[in-house]
Amino acid sequence: SVTPSSMFKRFLFSVAISFALAISLDAHASLNCRAAIAELTGKWIFDSFADYQAMQTRADLLALEKHRGQIYDTKKNRSYDYHLDSVVRILRESGLDPQSTTTEFAHFSRIALIVARLHDVVEDTPVTITEIKARFGVEVAEAVYAVTKASKPDNYERLTDAEKSQVKRALAQATLEKLMRGSNVGRMVKLADRIANVEYGRDEEPSGINPKYFTEQPEFRVLQQIWHSSRDSFSHLVYLELWLRLNSALSN
Numbered sequence: 001s002v003t004p005s006s007m008f009k010r011f012l013f014s015v016a017i018s019f020a021l022a023i024s025l026d027a028h029a030s031l032n033c034r035a036a037i038a039e040l041t042g043k044w045i046f047d048s049f050a051d052y053q054a055m056q057t058r059a060d061l062l063a064l065e066k067h068r069g070q071i072y073d074t075k076k077n078r079s080y081d082y083h084l085d086s087v088v089r090i091l092r093e094s095g096l097d098p099q100s101t102t103t104e105f106a107h108f109s110r111i112a113l114i115v116a117r118l119h120d121v122v123e124d125t126p127v128t129i130t131e132i133k134a135r136f137g138v139e140v141a142e143a144v145y146a147v148t149k150a151s152k153p154d155n156y157e158r159l160t161d162a163e164k165s166q167v168k169r170a171l172a173q174a175t176l177e178k179l180m181r182g183s184n185v186g187r188m189v190k191l192a193d194r195i196a197n198v199e200y201g202r203d204e205e206p207s208g209i210n211p212k213y214f215t216e217q218p219e220f221r222v223l224q225q226i227w228h229s230s231r232d233s234f235s236h237l238v239y240l241e242l243w244l245r246l247n248s249a250l251s252n
Contacts, residue, residue: 052098052110059117059136066125073204080120086196087116087189094192094245095238104232108185112235115143115189123148139185146182147190150174176219180226184235187223191242194220198249209250217250 046052063084070080096109114136121127122144129148133141150171159167179187194213201209224243227236 046107046110049099055136056098056110056114056117059114062127062135063117063121066121066127070124073200076204080124083196083200084117084120086200087119087192088113090192090195090242090245091116091188091238094241095234100234102232102234104230105234108230108232108235111139111143112185112188115140115147115185116192118144119147119189119193139183143183143186143189146178146186147193148175148178150178172216172219176222179223184228184230184239187226188235188239188242191223191239191246195242195246195249198246202249202252214250 046055064081067080067084072078072080072083091112096112098106098110098113100106100109118132118136118140122129122132129141129145132144152167152171156164156167179190198209198213201207201213227239230236
């Protein structure tokens with residue numbers, strides 16, 4: 001017969017089995033679980049620096065896989081990873097610190113560095129924002145969406161040069177408006193992305209900086225005045241540092 005004592009022992013045994021299964025989950029399954037929570041809550045919770053490193057590795061591997069074969073500079077045969085590395089480096093040089101003892105700044109830094117690695121994955125590969133949301137949560141997905149250029153119409157290649165110019169201006173404006181509405185992370189990563197392209201033109205291209213960056217600068221500078229209120233003042237200082245760097249690169 002089943003006694004209360006035996007039922008309790010079975011209950012304890014089932015709890016022990018469940019706990020053993022939970023702690024034996026591999027890092028991939030654990031990240032999937034965290035991503036699901038982030039998708040629901042809108043914010044990824046890092047329990048430790050190791051948690052961040054695992055998520056950063058996941059982003060690095062996804063970008064490496066999806067951008068494989070893409071070339072950033074055909075003349076020098078530099079892969080697209082070169083550009084992604086540059087964006088991450090610029091953010092770190094400007095002061096982002098994923099190990100900061102200031103909780104808000106550490107979290108901001110971690111999300112921004114992950115987005116930096118993924119910032120072109122939707123624009124230039126088959127990966128969708130929905131996939132980014134499922135793998136990395138809402139916070140990362142919203143920032144990646146903000147930095148992703150608006151898509152060209154299907155008939156773009158059949159347009160005249162004058163019509164293409166109009167479409168390009170409209171798309172640039174739409175992308176700028178997305179950035180204005182988006183998160184602080186998105187704007188910071190876009191700024192670092194632009195710095196990487198401008199500095200590469202200045203230092204590596206015989207023809208110099210792409211003229212479009214000078215043409216777009218007056219409108220792009222609108223973003224300099226936008227920083228959504230936050231308890232974290234450190235990230236705002238990094239943002240200002242990045243603007244100084246871009247303005248300097250364009251004036252040299």
